[in-house]
Amino acid sequence: MGHLYTTREKYRSEQLEIMKRKCTPPELVCCAGSREIRDREVVFVGIGISDLAGAVAKLVHTPNVILVAEAGYIGFPSVAVLISPADNSAGTMAMCHQSLPEVFIDQQSGFIDVAYLGFAQMDKYGNVNVSYVTGKQLKMNGSGGGGDIASSAGRVVYTAEFNPRQWVKKVDYMTELGFLDGSRDARKKANLVGGGPSAVATDRGVFRFDSETHELYLAEVFPWQDEKDIEEVRKSFPWDLKVAGELKIMEPPTERELWALRLMDSTSNYILPSILDRPIGRIVLAGKLNLEGYDEYLGMQEKAFREILDFIS
């Protein structure tokens, strides 16, 4: 695995302060998530942050992984972040162009080792809701391939920015299966192929699932997260969150990881939260819907394509 560990003592407090401010939450999520896979694994990537983590891994930590996107692209070097699983950048220099049912059939046969997914609500046993929030009358995106991936991928790494509202006692709608009721062989009884969730990478630490009880616990934190911060994290859970006896300290994002991240997401689609702050939003709001605006936006993408193609070929 691409895990990188350190100790709190290695850094002075003012150094930690600088490092903390240097990275945005999505960057921390992607870098922590990218360290979760082993080389030569077959990795199912989602879109946005759940693709960026896989892309960074491919570029920096584990160059022999085979990336898979659900529209039918397999074994691509990842020249840009996927906004859709059918993006042209996944088709560039890919090993195989096939179809959507074939990808899922391969997954049900057990060829996918690990998958990245995002989530909106999660309970103690890793069951996930991405469909509806009932109290607020909110329809979210829905399953997409998430329901299939959570059922059949070897293991699942969830990636999302930390938000206290994500953690619930019971999900409003169980779209993606975790360990169901948490009983020892719940997944086996349900006849599911995959192993279930293995980690949840956030900007406030990495959470894992106990091998016996299948309960979520805090396993790794960033060096700037002190006792006070961990206590704050624990308080945002509606249940008593356990913390690993030997809490590991993650290395902060490395220069190499950040380089890959910025190259992948050249138009800041996932680093800037609001669409109107991103370059594309600014160009549209400025009313530049003419050829000049198109040149400016597409030129930005093309420049990053060139740099990454130079690097991988």
Place this chain on the structure above:
Amino acid sequence: MKMAAKALRTINYEERAKDTDYKKRLNKVMTEKEAVETFLHDGDSFCMGGFVMWRQPESVMREIARQGKKNLSLIDESGTFEGIDLLVELGMLDRIDTAYAITRQVGGISGTPALERGLKEGLPRPVEAGGVLATPKDKVKSDVPPLKIVDWTNFQVALRFVAGGFNVPFMPCRSSIGSDIPKYNKEIKEITDPYENKPLILIPAYKPDVAFISVQRADRRGNGQIWGFKGTDYWKSRAAKYVVLLTEELVPTERIYENPGLTTIPAYCTDAVVHLPYNCHPTGCFGCYTVDGMNFISLLLQRQSRDGALKWLDEWVFGCKNHLEYCDKLGWEKLDRLAKSEHKLNRIPA
């Protein structure tokens, strides 16, 4: 545009009108208007080829809107959300079967504003979503039937077409056993399989009336060739009663012989071929042109309010007679710029 019109006049429409077995025709070339008029009727179900933002025949959505079809149902894995939303805005859909529709991910602005308005305000029609959410009762007018949204996963929607193509009533699968998707979607059956005595999920077959599928290259007889990802287009073209191909490039059959391995949709599936460059805009087409992100953002911004959405429709859908007028209005130089950008990464060999 003038040249295209001239080329079409070489077809003897009177002669061909007598020939109603569309799949057996040697020349299936039609205009988009003609194809939608001929094959899609009020109350029909239909599906679109491609996958999220790529190779989706968006121009057909605008044509369906222009022709004012009613009571349609649509099934799609992870739909052409912008096109679906356009039909929702006009109240043309009775039912949507889908796995995924972008809502909030566009970052602060809604990806499907009409669907959200339906859910919150019941305009133009109330919405019932997944058996979980519905428009509040005080916003529902009794004379307007609700739009139903039924939830599946991507694999399950794909398997509906696979079962349809296999000509069997269902396909088994192991996705989402024990989740809330089969709990609220009663069309999914959970059984104990008779061989291993373990739980299994059955997905019912689906045979839509019409499949609209965009391809990069096709001939007059209807051999459709696809570059890049194939989505579920193989199965959609087998499951549907009528198959309409929209092609970027219309080629003689000799050119089809050059890459027979890429003919995903052979002529016996096809009922009509529409030669329509840039028909996927604002979505992209592998090897031909990239996604028009700028257009997406600007149209979503305009369509956030109902007034804005209706104004957008007047301008871009009803204000254009056909897709070529839409392209004229948009500006061909911008479309060519999108093609140039796609060619930096992928290109269809000449």
